[in-house]
Every structure is written in structure tokens, then in C-alpha cells.
Amino acid sequence: MFDIGVLQILVTILGVVVGIIFGAIPGMTATMAVAVFLPMTYAYDLHTALYLLLGLYVGGITGGLVPAILINIPGTPSSITTTFDGYPMAKRGAGERALKIGIVSSFLGGMISLVALWLFTPLLSAAALKFSSVEKFLIILFALTVIAALSKGQMLRGVFNGFLGVLVSLMGMFSVNNxxxxxxxxLQSKMQEGFQLLPVLIGLFAIAQIFEEAEEGMRFKIEKVNDEMDSKEKFSFRDFKGQGVNVIRSAFVGTFMGVLPGVGGSAASILAYAQAKNFSKHPELLGTGVPEGIVASETSNNGLTGGALIPLLSLGIPGDSTTAVLISAFMLQGIQVGPLFITQNPETWNTILVALLLCNIVMFLCMFYPIKWISKIIYIPRQRLYPVIIMICIVGAYATKNGRIFDVWTLLAFGLVGYIFGKIHLPASCFLIGFILGKDLENYFIQSVSASKGSLMVFFTRPIGWVIWLLIAASIAYAIIDNRNTKKREQQKQA
Amino acid sequence: MIKVVYSTQHWIMPQIVMGVLVILLAAVIITEGMARVKSGQPFLVKPGRFFIPEYDKLKFWGTLILFIGYIFTLDILGFTVTSIIFVFLFNLLYTGLERKKVIVSLIIAVVSSIILSVMFGVIFNITLPSGMCSVTFADFGFTIY
Structure with a gap:
């Protein structure tokens, strides 16, 4: 049925704790945690590796709430909206209560998205089984346009970088005619398969960040806070009274946003927070330190965890940058994620569900009770951690293909590329999604066109294809409208 | 119509993607230029500074140079010794040269490099870069890289 044992429980605890540390240190993210620790999984079988990686994922996303509440700095991008109500609560001395509300919300969000994952993945896989190379091509095209729809005010730049990722993924040897x-x-002897995913990914998401902070001088000093943790207001589960609708709505917003490729947790939590405000009985109180805001933000960003796994497991398309790292974990073990994944690997599928359940429980236990100690993590100096992270990244890159210095150079090169992306406002996550899907996009395209003897009409003649075209059109339309609105709002703000 | 010819089909997709990129680039330049014209600025503006004002030259270029040095040295000295040297240098670069900080840097470099080297190289049996200072204990069947 599924794999679980002492080793698995231990690596889950390790993963969750390390994840929380990464999440809680501002500037370090869940993606970074998973990317940096992926090489550790080379030593394990896939199932044990999944416990570790999912632990890092859940821990990393949740850990972000600690600095968001205590020092008004989101630990990970997805905790931005947690600062809105969390920090005001901490300032009036209710830090511990706010943290516990956040932790319980995260747990609930994670559990609800787990149910969604369990129910929807098989459905989507079953539908995707009917896909021929034509539909598979169109689905990837759809994924690339969704990137556009969600690159707030940066639509064209997002798509541009998505396609740039596709182009870079095509560098190397084409498998059909070698x-x-x-x-x-x-470089031909080294680049038969092009650039390896892992060094590209760690470069974009870990090394680029280190360059950015080096440029700023690594001058971060976090003022010690003392009175925030005074328990003037005690946490009680009654804080969740009347929050049922909010919890479920936010969890589903998070899950749904997770399903859409390329959407980070920040988009999910911002949307959930906005919805909570729209439906609130007293919207004017949100932002002044009420539990409602924390509940919306934290339920939705943990709702993302299960959601992002749905397209990954059923279509082979990662829902966010962290699940993109998980794809490489599957690749390393020689398992293809996609429509056939569940039927061919039922045990792995069950293990994923059990692992995610365990991760959420462990996360809750590791954070809820020892929260007073956990909150000290935010003071770990990043200057001391970065050198060690560079070392771990080098190990990971070097070991990707069983020991090649070339992959370490790739790591550095894409670290610089990611740094430059930040400078010229090209979203790195879009590039990554394009890079991961690029080769498949090409294969399905060539297969479809070869089969139709060169006619491009093949993309317009199948009914399932029409549905996907409709989705593509809808996402582009949404992108254009949303882009315009965002820009208008920005202009109004400036004026 | 797209002709799929065996010997040249590896260029079909790259050419399409390059075409798409050129179109998208043009679209980015035109839409952003038009937006500038609307707000009273010229169509093309000089790009802003690349680095932030008064960026930390030493830490930025130092990071890049140390990184390159690290990679070059890996194959020569082996993972453990190279890491001790460069993690120490990175620590100095980021935290400064005060006596107390130097000692902490040295401790971090030695301890973290040895722990990671043993954890990945020996316990997890992952191939690490080997060089002059790598030692193989044939009787015990493991290598300290």
C-alpha cells in the first residue's frame, strides 16, 4: 500500500525542521530548502526521499509566518499577507497568540489541500490519459500562457522569459536525429542533454539570491524583540469560531492557485486575503491585527502545497518552483510523472499522500508547542549560513550527473543569469517553468506535425484540443485585462 | 505547413521559439515605450543603473571571484580541503576581519566542511570532487574527498 517506517519518520522530522529554519530566516525560501537538500536524497530510495522533500516543502512554507508576525518581514514570499494582521497583533503583545493562530491555520490549509490532491489528481490523470501528443503540446502551451496571466503587470515579460526558458532547454542534442x-x-561532449535541471534551478533560486545580498552588502541586523512574545492574550481554539467559511475558502483559493502552473504562494495568499476582506463582516478591521487576516493568509499558502502537486502528478507540469524541484527528484529515480503515474506507481502515489499527511502533523507538533524557541530562528545570521549553503549547492550540482565540474559551472552561470533577471525585471520562475517543459513541448510538437505530414491543422481538429484552446484564449484575455488593471492601479498610486 | 525533414528537424522548434521571442521582445519594447509616451516621457529612455547606488563592490565581486576560485580548486585539492579554505574566505568576506569573528569563521569552515564531507561522501556515498588531499581508506572502503 505505502511505505512508512522509522527512517521515513526521522527524515520527515529532519525535513520539516530544516524547512522551518529556511522558511523562518527572511530571504531564504522553501524552494531554496528543497533545492539545496535534494542531493541528500541521492542516497535514499524515492519513497524516503519524498518524505524528506515534502517535509522541507511544508516546513518551509509554514516557517515563513514566524518573522512575518514577529518582525514584519515575510520569511517566504507567501507570508506577505501574514504581516498585515500578524505584526499589529505582535506589537500589542499578542505575538504568541498570532503565531499559534498562524500554525493552526497552516495545518488546516495543508489538510484541506491534501484532500483536494487525493480527490482531483486521479480525475485529472484519467482525463489526461486520452491526450495524444497534440493535446499534450497544447497543455504545455496553456501552462506557458497561465504564466502570463499571473505575472501581475509584467505579462509580456513573464511570457518572454517563459519562452526564453524553452529556448535554453533546447540547447543540446535533439533525441530523434542526434x-x-x-x-x-x-562543449558538445558535455552538453548532450543540454543543461541539467538541478544546477540551473539551484543557481536561479539560491546562488542568484546570494549575489543580490552581496551587492547590498549583507548588512542585516535584526533588532531583538522581547515584549512581542508576552502572552497578554492567550491563544485558544475558540479563535477559530466563525472562521469556518474563511478557512475553507482560503484553503481552496490556495489549492486552486497551486494547480495553476507558475503561480507562487504570494499570489495565492494575496488573493485569499482580498477575498477574506471582501466577505468580512467588518472589513475595516483587517490589517489592524485580527485573527481573520492571519487565518486567510496562512490557510491559503499551505493550501498551495497540495494544489501544486496536482498538475505535477497528473500532467507532469509543476505548479510552482518548489514542485519543479520535486520533478527532478522523480527524474533522478527514473520515474515519469504524468497521466500514467498513479496507475503505474500506486504505491508511490499512496506514499505521497501519507507523507504529506505526516508532514503536516509533524509540522504542527514541531511548531505549535515549542513556538517560543522556534521564534529565535529569525536571529540566525545569514552571513554565516550563506557560505555553507554555497558549499551544499556545489555538492548538489557536482553530483547531478555523478560527478562533473561542468555542472558546477552551470550552477554559477545560472546564478548570475538569475541575478541579472532580477535586475532587468524578468521573473525567474517563468524561465524555470519554460525550461522544464521546453523539451516536451518540442517532442510533442514534432510528433504531432510528423503524424499529420506537416499540416498545422492537426492542432485545431480535435475536440479536446478545442477545450484547451479555449482555456488558452481565456487565460490570455484574463492576462490582458488584469495587466491593464494592475498598471492602472499602480499609476493611481503614483499619482 | 511545416516540413519535417529528418536531417534538419532539430532546428524546427528552436527557430519557432526564436521567432516568438523576437515578436515578444518587440511587443515588450512597444507597449512599455507607449506607456512611457502616455505619461509624458520619451519612447526610449536610458536604462537605469545596473547596480544599486553605492553597492558593496568588495562583497559582490569578492563573491564572484571566490566562487570561481572555489570551482577551479575543487579538482586540484579535493572537496574537503577546498571547502575549508573557501568557506573560511567567504565567512571573512561577509563578516569582517575582527579577531573574534575570524576565529568563529575558522571554526564554522572546518566543522561544516568536515561534517558535510563525511555526511555526503561517506554516509550517503555521493561522489564528491577528489584531488591531491583526498584520502582513500581502502581497508574500510571509503574516501574522504
Whole structure:
């Protein structure tokens, strides 16, 4: 049925705790945690690796609430909205209560999204089984347009970078006729498969960050806070009275946003927070330190965890940058995620569900009771951690293909690329999604066109294809409208 | 119609994607330029400074140089010794040269490098870069890289 044992429980605890640490240190993210620790999983079988990686994922997303509440700095991007009500609560001395509300909300969000994952993945897989290469091509195209729809006010730049990712993924040898393209001849021996996913990913999400902070001088000093943790207001589960609708709505917003490819947790929590405000009986109180806001924000960002796994497991398309790292974990173990995944690997599928359940429980236990000690994590100096992280990244890159220095150079190169992306406002997550899907996009396209003897009409003649075209059109339309609104709002703000 | 010819089909997709990128780039330049014109600015503006004002030259370029040095040295000295040296140097670069901080940096470098080297190289049996200072204990069947 599924794999679980002492080792698995231990690596879950390790994963969750390390994840919480990464999440709680501002500037370090869940994606970074999963990417940096992926090489550790080389030593384990897939199932044990999944416990570790999902633990890092859940811990990383949840840990972000600690600094968000205590020092008004979101630990991970998805905790931005937690600061709105969490910090005002901490300032009036209700820090512990706010943290506990956040932790319980995170737990609830995680559990609800787990149920969604369990119910919807098989359905989506079953539908996707009917897909031929035409639909598979269109689905990837759809994924690339969804990126556009959600790159707030940066639609064109988002799509541009998505396609740039596709182009870079095509560098190397084409598997059908074994011919190289876009590779200088002196690199051909090293780049048969193009750039490896892992060094590209760690470069974009960990090394780039270190360059950014080096530029700023690594001058972060976090003022010690003392009175925030005074328990003037005690937490009680009654804080959740009347929050049922809010919890369920926010969890589903998070899950749904997770399903859409390329959408980070920050988009999910911002949407959930806005909804909570729209439906609130007293919207004017949100932002002044009420539990409602924390509940919306934290339920939705943990709701993302299960949601992001749905397209990953049923279609082979990662829902966010962290699940993109999980794809490489599957690849390393030689398992193909996609429509056939559940039927071919029922045990792995069950293990994922059990692992996610365990991760949420462990996360709750590791955070709820020892929260006073956990909250000290935010004072760990990043200057001391970064050198060690660089070392772990190098190990991970080097070991990708069983020991090649070339992959370490790739790591550095994409660290710089990611840093430059930040400078010229090109979203790195869009690039990554394009990079992951690029090769499949090409294969399905060539297969479809070969089968139709060159006619492009093949993309417009199948009914399932029409549905996907409709989705593509809808996401582009949404992108254009949303882009316009966002820009208008920004202009109004400036004026 | 797209002709799929065996010998040249590896260029079909890259060419399409490049075409799409050129169109998107043009779209980015035009829409952003138009938006600037609307708000009273010229169509093209000089790009802003690349680095933030008064960026930390030492830490930024130092990070890059140390990183390159780290990679070059890995194959020569082996993972453990190279890591001790460069983690120490990174620590100095980021935290400064006060006596107390130097000692902490040294401790962090030695302890973290040895722990990671043993954890990945020996316990997890992952291949690490080997070099002059790597030692293989043939009788026990493991290598300190």
C-alpha cells in the first residue's frame, strides 16, 4: 500500500525542521530548502526521499509566518499577507497568540489541500490519459500562457522569459536525429542533454539570491524583540469560531492557485486575503491585527502545497518552483510523472499522500508547542549560513550527473543569469517553468506535425484540443485585462 | 505547413521559439515605450543603473571571484580541503576581519566542511570532487574527498 517506517519518520522530522529554519530566516525560501537538500536524497530510495522533500516543502512554507508576525518581514514570499494582521497583533503583545493562530491555520490549509490532491489528481490523470501528443503540446502551451496571466503587470515579460526558458532547454542534442543545436563545438561532449535541471534551478533560486545580498552588502541586523512574545492574550481554539467559511475558502483559493502552473504562494495568499476582506463582516478591521487576516493568509499558502502537486502528478507540469524541484527528484529515480503515474506507481502515489499527511502533523507538533524557541530562528545570521549553503549547492550540482565540474559551472552561470533577471525585471520562475517543459513541448510538437505530414491543422481538429484552446484564449484575455488593471492601479498610486 | 525533414528537424522548434521571442521582445519594447509616451516621457529612455547606488563592490565581486576560485580548486585539492579554505574566505568576506569573528569563521569552515564531507561522501556515498588531499581508506572502503 505505502511505505512508512522509522527512517521515513526521522527524515520527515529532519525535513520539516530544516524547512522551518529556511522558511523562518527572511530571504531564504522553501524552494531554496528543497533545492539545496535534494542531493541528500541521492542516497535514499524515492519513497524516503519524498518524505524528506515534502517535509522541507511544508516546513518551509509554514516557517515563513514566524518573522512575518514577529518582525514584519515575510520569511517566504507567501507570508506577505501574514504581516498585515500578524505584526499589529505582535506589537500589542499578542505575538504568541498570532503565531499559534498562524500554525493552526497552516495545518488546516495543508489538510484541506491534501484532500483536494487525493480527490482531483486521479480525475485529472484519467482525463489526461486520452491526450495524444497534440493535446499534450497544447497543455504545455496553456501552462506557458497561465504564466502570463499571473505575472501581475509584467505579462509580456513573464511570457518572454517563459519562452526564453524553452529556448535554453533546447540547447543540446535533439533525441530523434542526434544532432546538436545552439551548442558551441567545444562543449558538445558535455552538453548532450543540454543543461541539467538541478544546477540551473539551484543557481536561479539560491546562488542568484546570494549575489543580490552581496551587492547590498549583507548588512542585516535584526533588532531583538522581547515584549512581542508576552502572552497578554492567550491563544485558544475558540479563535477559530466563525472562521469556518474563511478557512475553507482560503484553503481552496490556495489549492486552486497551486494547480495553476507558475503561480507562487504570494499570489495565492494575496488573493485569499482580498477575498477574506471582501466577505468580512467588518472589513475595516483587517490589517489592524485580527485573527481573520492571519487565518486567510496562512490557510491559503499551505493550501498551495497540495494544489501544486496536482498538475505535477497528473500532467507532469509543476505548479510552482518548489514542485519543479520535486520533478527532478522523480527524474533522478527514473520515474515519469504524468497521466500514467498513479496507475503505474500506486504505491508511490499512496506514499505521497501519507507523507504529506505526516508532514503536516509533524509540522504542527514541531511548531505549535515549542513556538517560543522556534521564534529565535529569525536571529540566525545569514552571513554565516550563506557560505555553507554555497558549499551544499556545489555538492548538489557536482553530483547531478555523478560527478562533473561542468555542472558546477552551470550552477554559477545560472546564478548570475538569475541575478541579472532580477535586475532587468524578468521573473525567474517563468524561465524555470519554460525550461522544464521546453523539451516536451518540442517532442510533442514534432510528433504531432510528423503524424499529420506537416499540416498545422492537426492542432485545431480535435475536440479536446478545442477545450484547451479555449482555456488558452481565456487565460490570455484574463492576462490582458488584469495587466491593464494592475498598471492602472499602480499609476493611481503614483499619482 | 511545416516540413519535417529528418536531417534538419532539430532546428524546427528552436527557430519557432526564436521567432516568438523576437515578436515578444518587440511587443515588450512597444507597449512599455507607449506607456512611457502616455505619461509624458520619451519612447526610449536610458536604462537605469545596473547596480544599486553605492553597492558593496568588495562583497559582490569578492563573491564572484571566490566562487570561481572555489570551482577551479575543487579538482586540484579535493572537496574537503577546498571547502575549508573557501568557506573560511567567504565567512571573512561577509563578516569582517575582527579577531573574534575570524576565529568563529575558522571554526564554522572546518566543522561544516568536515561534517558535510563525511555526511555526503561517506554516509550517503555521493561522489564528491577528489584531488591531491583526498584520502582513500581502502581497508574500510571509503574516501574522504
Amino acid at each position: 544532432s546538436f543545436r545552439m551548442v558551441p563545438s567545444f
